[in-house]
Amino acid sequence: MVKGPIPLRRSERLREIIEERIATGIYLPGMPLDETELATEFKVSRTPVREALMQLAFSGLIVMQPRRSAVVAEVSPQRICEMFEVMAELEAMCGRLAARRMTDADQHALLEAHQACKEAGEKNDPDEYYRRNEEFHSALYAASHNGFLIDECKNLKRRVSAYRRLQLRVRDRMRTSHEEHTEVYMAIVTGDGELAANLLKDHIIVQGERFADLISTL
Structure with missing residues (x-):
């Protein structure tokens, strides 16, 4: 529910x-x-x-x-892009491990967060979608069952949170983000770690590109 x-x-x-x-x-x-x-x-x-x-x-x-x-603080666009690059690699590692280690409880938590993202997107509420998106990615981290990796992901996620939330305001981003989540979820639950890792890399790097698109219009 x-x-x-x-x-x-x-x-x-x-x-x-x-x-x-x-x-x-x-x-x-x-x-x-x-x-x-x-x-x-x-x-x-x-x-x-x-x-x-x-x-x-x-x-x-x-x-x-x-x-x-x-x-x-002074945070340059180059620094932001660098953080997204590292975030993409960390989340790819989570996806790869989650595909091997996910429990039934992990799968339930990821699916529930995924469904909540869909509902927020249907309401066209970027702030609520962002919070549900955070739950989805947190569930992904937890499913890796690697405590050190989880901590590193959470720390870096805090550093890029402003930019991850902002890019959801780009036209159609919530819809495409949810579609990407669907592909990631299916890859993980079917045990395809390499596909999950590649999908997550693309998902996070797109966030960086979308952020650049948004900034260019401000």
């Missing part, structure tokens, strides 16, 4: 908003992000703002400075 919409904590919602503003250039590199000013703008206390900024610092999108405002 597919779950309902994923509720977000206030700090997580603030993180998403600030994350998108950084990815789209509204908040430029070097720009200070003052806790008090952000709390006033979003009509919240400073606590969720501070939590959101800490999450963004962990992702490398901002730099926390002692006794000073946080500032937006």
